[in-house]
Amino acid sequence: MKVLVCVKQTFDTEAKIELKDGKINDAGINLIINPYDEVAVEGAIQLKEKKVAKEVVVVSAGADTAMDAIRTALAMGADRGILVKQDVDADEYARAVALAEVIKKENPDLILAGHVAADDGSSQVPTRIAEILGLPHVNVITNLEIADGVATVDCEADGGTATYEVKLPAVISSQVSWNEPRYPSMKGIMQAKKKPVETVDAVAVENKVKVLEYALPEAKTAGIKIEDDPEVAAPQLADWMLNTAKIEVVK
Amino acid sequence: MAGTWVVVDQRDGNIRKVTFELISEAKKYGEVAAVLFGKGVEGLAPEFAKYGADKVYVCDDDLFASYNTGAYVAQLEAMIKEYSPNAVLFGHTVNGRDFAARLAQKLDAGLATDAIDFELSDGKGVFTRAIYAGKALAKVEVTGNPVLATIRAGVCEVVEADGAGEVIKPAIVATADDVYQVEKEFAPTVSARPELTEAEVVVSGGRGCKGPDGIKVVEELADLLGAAVGASRASVDSGWLGHELQVGQTGKVVNPNLYVACGISGAIQHLAGMSSSKYIAAINTDPEAPIFSVADFGVVGDLFKVIPLLIEELQK
Ligand SMILES: Cc1cc2nc3c(=O)[nH]c(=O)nc-3n(C[C@H](O)[C@H](O)[C@H](O)COP(=O)(O)OP(=O)(O)OC[C@H]3O[C@@H](n4cnc5c(N)ncnc54)[C@H](O)[C@@H]3O)c2cc1C
Numbered sequence: 271m272k273v274l275v276c277v278k279q280t281f282d283t284e285a286k287i288e289l290k291d292g293k294i295n296d297a298g299i300n301l302i303i304n305p306y307d308e309v310a311v312e313g314a315i316q317l318k319e320k321k322v323a324k325e326v327v328v329v330s331a332g333a334d335t336a337m338d339a340i341r342t343a344l345a346m347g348a349d350r351g352i353l354v355k356q357d358v359d360a361d362e363y364a365r366a367v368a369l370a371e372v373i374k375k376e377n378p379d380l381i382l383a384g385h386v387a388a389d390d391g392s393s394q395v396p397t398r399i400a401e402i403l404g405l406p407h408v409n410v411i412t413n414l415e416i417a418d419g420v421a422t423v424d425c426e427a428d429g430g431t432a433t434y435e436v437k438l439p440a441v442i443s444s445q446v447s448w449n450e451p452r453y454p455s456m457k458g459i460m461q462a463k464k465k466p467v468e469t470v471d472a473v474a475v476e477n478k479v480k481v482l483e484y485a486l487p488e489a490k491t492a493g494i495k496i497e498d499d500p501e502v503a504a505p506q507l508a509d510w511m512l513n514t515a516k517i518e519v520v521k
Numbered sequence: 522m523a524g525t526w527v528v529v530d531q532r533d534g535n536i537r538k539v540t541f542e543l544i545s546e547a548k549k550y551g552e553v554a555a556v557l558f559g560k561g562v563e564g565l566a567p568e569f570a571k572y573g574a575d576k577v578y579v580c581d582d583d584l585f586a587s588y589n590t591g592a593y594v595a596q597l598e599a600m601i602k603e604y605s606p607n608a609v610l611f612g613h614t615v616n617g618r619d620f621a622a623r624l625a626q627k628l629d630a631g632l633a634t635d636a637i638d639f640e641l642s643d644g645k646g647v648f649t650r651a652i653y654a655g656k657a658l659a660k661v662e663v664t665g666n667p668v669l670a671t672i673r674a675g676v677c678e679v680v681e682a683d684g685a686g687e688v689i690k691p692a693i694v695a696t697a698d699d700v701y702q703v704e705k706e707f708a709p710t711v712s713a714r715p716e717l718t719e720a721e722v723v724v725s726g727g728r729g730c731k732g733p734d735g736i737k738v739v740e741e742l743a744d745l746l747g748a749a750v751g752a753s754r755a756s757v758d759s760g761w762l763g764h765e766l767q768v769g770q771t772g773k774v775v776n777p778n779l780y781v782a783c784g785i786s787g788a789i790q791h792l793a794g795m796s797s798s799k800y801i802a803a804i805n806t807d808p809e810a811p812i813f814s815v816a817d818f819g820v821v822g823d824l825f826k827v828i829p830l831l832i833e834e835l836q837k
Pocket residue numbers: 283305726727728729730752753754755756767768769770771772773783784785786787788789790791794804805806807810822823824825
């Protein structure tokens with residue numbers, strides 16, 4: 271079985287966001303694999319270790335820097351990579367089209383992705399890829415079992431957890447609680463340098479969504495802070511809850 | 522143009538609050554219809570009229586008994602072609618975002634997801650989205666017939682209004698061939714407390730709770746406030762609270778009237794999930810804890826001492 275993993279390169283989750291010339295400033299920002307995608311890579315490697323998968327291919331669409339994300343995945347244990355060169359301003363539609371094009375050629379049995387990118391927060395690309403390829407998609411998975419060409423997944427659902435079955439090939443997107451991604455070993459990092467990475471250009475399609483402007487949220491200002499005995503502080507907090515936040519106490 | 526459609530998010534007749542929020546908000550733009558999928562659900566139609574729905578499209582069929590992407594998308598696509606709504610809005614729930622993204626791609630259309638504010642006009646919508654886990658905002662324009670978007674729960678107010686709630690039963694065009702995922706099991710979260718993403722008040726416990734005893738203190742406060750209980754990743758990783766209760770970048774985004782952070786430092790990934798709460802209170806022993814920089818009311822102190830006294834005061 272061949273597993274393909276979509277990895278997006280994103281800002282470190284600790285990064286402070288600033289604007290420059292009306293755009294998000296990426297100068298000096300540490301770039302990482304989207305945390306959800308890292309979990310998908312780990313899931314794919316574990317399938318290989320269990321001999322369920324034979325090959326793990328990682329695909330990333332973006333700038334040249336995305337090569338680092340691919341190398342990290344290779345160092346974790348993926349076999350080869352494909353960098354789809356694409357303008358970083360490509361929207362979810364354009365990214366899905368570009369990725370689907372590459373995926374179609376690779377014809378994998380299973381496509382793994384993260385359920386959301388930590389930067390754009392869109393939760394669209396894997397679903398769109400599945401639709402373009404006419405494949406099933408299941409989302410926010412916390413466990414995956416594969417047997418006889420069928421994937422059984424546990425998913426976070428609204429108001430509970432659900433278990434779904436889908437026939438492979440399928441697109442499956444992960445929640446972080448699925449697994450604990452490994453750190454690449456020194457040996458892995460050395461080996462990754464020799465693993466093949468192909469570079470292709472993204473198919474050119476126009477964005478469907480137009481960004482009008484970026485802004486920073488109004489900085490939340492710190493309010494009242496009481497550093498006093500609990501006997502003094504607690505009644506003040508209670509008073510604030512009742513009279514400012516206007517909460518109701520359940521009798 | 523046939524107004525705005527709000528796709529109902531429900532399971533077993535339990536309608537998610539975001540549905541009513543969106544109907545109320547969409548009402549500002551003229552005609553509103555609720556689009557309901559399910560089996561034996563026609564009786565729910567009056568619920569939407571209460572918030573101003575002029576029409577309720579009821580798609581009642583065995584195929585729609587529980588959410589499944591393929592059949593729902595096939596049905597909605599056909600209805601859109603037949604009735605031409607100006608905009609179709611979904612709650613940004615697990616099902617809503619799956620439904621909307623699949624539909625958008627099928628229609629070769631753009632989609633704004635997880636919007637926290639919006640404005641609709643004919644063939645166009647302008648949406649504000651929180652990006653970088655709320656550290657920046659993007660205003661985006663989506664054009665199309667219809668305009669498609671998912672909206673975050675809790676950002677619009679529920680307002681009661683009279684709607685005709687005229688029931689329309691579109692022809693069912695989805696077939697069993699459209700179904701590709703089979704739901705084998707659904708385990709509802711059993712809790713007497715309100716659900717995290719829908720609660721008016723959330724009381725969260727972090728590593729400062731030090732163990733199940735501390736969590737119990739937090740839960741006691743939550744129950745007194747009729748609140749949902751939330752967790753930081755530290756208290757989830759320690760096994761004190763369930764993963765479904767994690768608030769933050771990799772957990773849930775909550776938008777309550779009041780968020781009470783107990784023994785939570787306020788790491789940037791935690792703030793990503795709660796900093797848009799209307800009011801924030803924090804109890805923490807460390808006066809330098811970053812949570813105080815977003816708290817409207819902070820108490821520097823030991824939660825094991827402060828919370829019991831707070832409970833006593835609130836009970837007065
Ligand atoms: C990619 C990524 C994603 C993440 N996603 C999330 C997420 O979604 N949600 C999330 O929460 N975290 C997330 N984290 C983890 C986050 O960085 C923090 O590690 C986590 O939020 C810390 O939890 P905490 O505040 O409970 O613990 P700590 O940071 O250890 O803070 C405990 C606090 O309790 C206080 N305290 C101690 N004793 C008491 C007492 N008796 N009374 C009152 N206060 C006391 C301490 O002063 C301290 O401030 C993520 C991290 C990464 C890298």
